[in-house]
Amino acid sequence: MLQTSNYSLVLSLQFLLLSYDLFVNSFSELLRMAPVIQLVLFILQDIAILFNIIIIFLMFFNTFVFQAGLVTLLVQKFKGSIILAAVYLALSISLHVWVMNLRWKDSNRFVWTNGLQTLFVFQRLAAVLYCYFYKWTAVRLGDPRFYQDSLWLRKEFLQG
Amino acid sequence: MEKKQVRPPRVLPPVPSAVQDDIPLNRPKKKKSRPKNTLVSTSLDGLVQAAVIRPSEVSEPPTKDQAEHTETPAQRKNKKTRLLPELETSLSQKKASSPTLLRNENGIDVEPAEEAVIQKPRKKTKKTQPSESQYANELGVEDEDIIADEQSNLEQQTVFTAPTGISQPVGKIFVEKSRRFQAADRSELIKTTENLDVPMDLKPSWTTRDVALSVHRVFRMIGFFSHGFLAGCAVWNIVVIYVLAGDQLSNLKNLLQQYKTLAYPFQSLLYLLLALSTISAFDRIDFAKTSVAIRSFLALDPTALASFLYFTALILSLSQQMTSDRIHLYTFGNGSLWAAGIEEQILQPWIVVNLVVALLVGLAWLFLSYRPGMDLSEELMFCSDVEEYPDKDKRIKASS
DSSP states (O other): OOOHHHHHHHHHHHHHHHHHHHHHHHHTTTOOSSHHHHHHHHHHHHHHHHHHHHHHHHHHHHSHHHHTTOHHHHHHHHHHHHHHHHHHHHHHHHHHHHHHHHHSSOTTSOOOOHHHHHHHHHHHHHHHHHHHHHHHHHHHTTOGGGGSOOHHHHHHHHHO | OHHHHHSHHHHSOOOSSOHHHHHHHHHHHHHHHHHHHHHHOHHHHHHHHHHHSOTTSOSHHHHHHHHHHHSOHHHHHHHHHHHHHHHHHHHHHHHHHHHHHHHSHHHHHHHHHHHTTTTOHHHHHHHHHHHHHHHHHHHOHHHHHHHHHHHHHHHHHHHHHHHHHHHSOOSEEEEEETTEEEEEEHHHHHHHHHHHHHHHHHGGGSOHHHHHHHHHHHHHHHHHHHHHHHHHHHHHHHHHHHHHHOGGGOOHHHHHHHHHHHHHHHHHHHHHHHHHHHHHHHHHHTTTSHHHHHHHHHTTOHHHHHHHHHHHHHHHHHHTHHHHHHHHTTTTOOTTTSOTTHHHHHHHHHHHHHHHHHHHHHHHHHHHHHSTTOOHHHHHHHHHHHHHHHHHHHHHHHHO
């Protein structure tokens, strides 16, 4: 059974990482006095996304549903979040690489192209969706039914 | 009734001079008390006797006793009658042997010990055991039987009390802590469990579900704030833009010069607020559950419309990122970035988009304020659990 304190700790860590992600997405364009600052911010952001994915998977492994072998049930339920997180990570890394590649020599240079703009829009949209789905998943995993045998689980098992 | 009448002499202290007199008194006592014990618990009696009579003693008496115990009451009655003449003969034999007893070294020890039997039964048994065995050998089965029975009878009392003493509840209780049994005082344990009851009562009130729910509510509060703040910011932004641009957007250069420092920070703030508002709006319609979200869209639910408006505003706002950066780099730009006459071409769509964004977020805010308390996520996320919990409560009650 998941302890309340443990869950609170994990949830706060997840929200901290999400907040950092949102902060970097919002203000990284402003913090470009030196290319290194942006580079560090981007690296940390990618690590934060990766950490968040690892944490959510660890939370999945901790559930009774997973331990009972009903992995498909979890995957079905949270496939949106998993896919979005993966897509967002890929988009973020590619955007960061592209932007840093363009701005490395002069951070205040106008670097925008239509391609970069498109990627930027998709990355930022994915960020919002990822944030929403990740938050939804993290909060949903606080449900005690995932950590114990229940009628609900048996029903789900029979349905699946 | 006869048994009870016979009992009083047993309680009385034995007369030291008349050992032989004691025996006849004890003998019927024994004979009548024996069935009493056997009737109560024959198996226990057998066990106790087996425990009492030690290997040093003659092996016959216990077997005899056990045989007696296993006998039916009718057989016992017959035996009683048979034993009466035996008793007489044994008594006469004892009388005859008592002088020899006195002469014997062991026999001298026996008599005072027998006197002390009632006062200190345990001590006595320890002292008389070796002597008794010899005594029994000398006197034969019947005499030995009498004394052994006597002793066993007395010892029965002591032995009966002894196990109960051991099995009596001790003040200590052994609790398994970290794979070791540790002695803990019963009273302390009761105290600790009493103390534990308080957090135990509190614990169910703060589960992981409650943590999730509280986090969700905190985020909804942040969302509430961001909806209003975003609407205000967007309106302020478009007002500032139109004021700086002048009548019919005639003074765009002024706008660029004044607004270039604000453009990018505002763009960033707008993204932050739009992201928060969109997530909050999605939360309200429970966007993750697609069927529910689509149903609300089709039903033209104001919250669903608001979330759609926020998402559209977000896309529009993000699409202006390039222009915002261009405005931001106005002073840094060379001729190619802001060529003469290009301002209106670039700024007009930007202003329109900003106006649309302001309208969208303002409208979304209005839609949300139509039903501010609506939160499908919270309802759907946890209402299904509530259905299941009454059954659980019932099960808990039934088990307790």
